[in-house]
Amino acid sequence: MRLKGRTALVTGGSRGIGRAIALALGEEGADVAVNYVSSEGPARDVVENIKKMGRRAILAQADVGDYPDTFRMAQEVLREFGHLDILVNNAGINSDKSFVKMDHASWRKVLAINLDGVFNCTKVFIDPMLKQNYGRVVNITSVIGQIGNFGQANYAASKAGVAAFTKSLAKELAGKGVTVNAVAPGFIETEMVEGIPEKVRQKLLDQIPLKRFGRAEEVARSVVYICSADGDYITGAELSINGGLLM
Numbered sequence: 001m002r003l004k005g006r007t008a009l010v011t012g013g014s015r016g017i018g019r020a021i022a023l024a025l026g027e028e029g030a031d032v033a034v035n036y037v038s039s040e041g042p043a044r045d046v047v048e049n050i051k052k053m054g055r056r057a058i059l060a061q062a063d064v065g066d067y068p069d070t071f072r073m074a075q076e077v078l079r080e081f082g083h084l085d086i087l088v089n090n091a092g093i094n095s096d097k098s099f100v101k102m103d104h105a106s107w108r109k110v111l112a113i114n115l116d117g118v119f120n121c122t123k124v125f126i127d128p129m130l131k132q133n134y135g136r137v138v139n140i141t142s143v144i145g146q147i148g149n150f151g152q153a154n155y156a157a158s159k160a161g162v163a164a165f166t167k168s169l170a171k172e173l174a175g176k177g178v179t180v181n182a183v184a185p186g187f188i189e190t191e192m193v194e195g196i197p198e199k200v201r202q203k204l205l206d207q208i209p210l211k212r213f214g215r216a217e218e219v220a221r222s223v224v225y226i227c228s229a230d231g232d233y234i235t236g237a238e239l240s241i242n243g244g245l246l247m
């Protein structure tokens with residue numbers, strides 16, 4: 001167990017990649033706070049699964065795009081766990097439309113959750129991490145932030161923003177015990193990808209050298225790697241888990 005005694009918060013831990021990350025951290029020995037915005041049932045299921053592993057696990061409801069709400073959640077998590085070692089900024093949404101059809105509300109919503117959300121969550125936990133001279137921040141970006149995509153100007157901009165934020169923060173916090181990294185998944189089998197029409201799915205598969213979509217567990221294992229002692233010398237990295245889509 002590589003994370004025995006550690007405490008973690010996974011934003012968007014109720015479903016998809018975040019769920020897999022929360023479970024993987026629990027399997028490796030961490031106590032886990034599972035954030036969600038509205039799916040209480042699925043988040044509770046993740047919490048129950050982690051408890052069955054013998055770990056502490058709690059629900060941590062908040063809209064990460066809302067700073068006061070995120071601050072409230074952080075106080076609850078810190079009260080429950082006493083401290084936080086690992087923060088995984090995973091919560092994210094997409095709202096796809098070609099730029100000509102994209103309205104300001106859709107731009108703001110995606111940026112508010114995907115980019116401001118990372119600022120908000122990191123901001124509310126960074127002081128206690130610095131005080132304890134230890135922290136592992138992992139931000140989930142996307143291959144789309146690296147290559148762009150038709151209909152995803154808002155999403156791509158948000159993820160590229162998180163990647164740049166990751167590197168800046170890594171430089172600021174190196175030497176203070178806190179590493180900051182990103183994991184950039186390609187196309188992973190979750191609800192986000194299941195919504196893609198079959199024709200487009202086939203076109204995407206043709207572009208992926210490994211000829212399949214990724215699994216949430218494959219992303220989760222890379223997060224565990226970064227957060228374990230094996231990843232102690234890694235900071236400012238953006239680790240690609242994309243089947244070779246971008247190389």
Ligand code: NAP
Binds near residue numbers: 015040065092185188
């Ligand atoms: P998903 O299945 O749609 O799950 C999204 C998660 O984010 C849910 O737990 C959801 O909570 C949470 N969430 C949404 N808005 C939130 C908010 N305002 N505050 C707190 N939590 C919020 O997504 P996914 O496919 O697992 O993606 C997870 C992350 O990986 C995202 O950042 C996404 O951009 C990134 N990513 C995904 C892929 C992919 O192929 N799937 C590829 C690259 C990157 P509720 O359940 O309560 O709604």
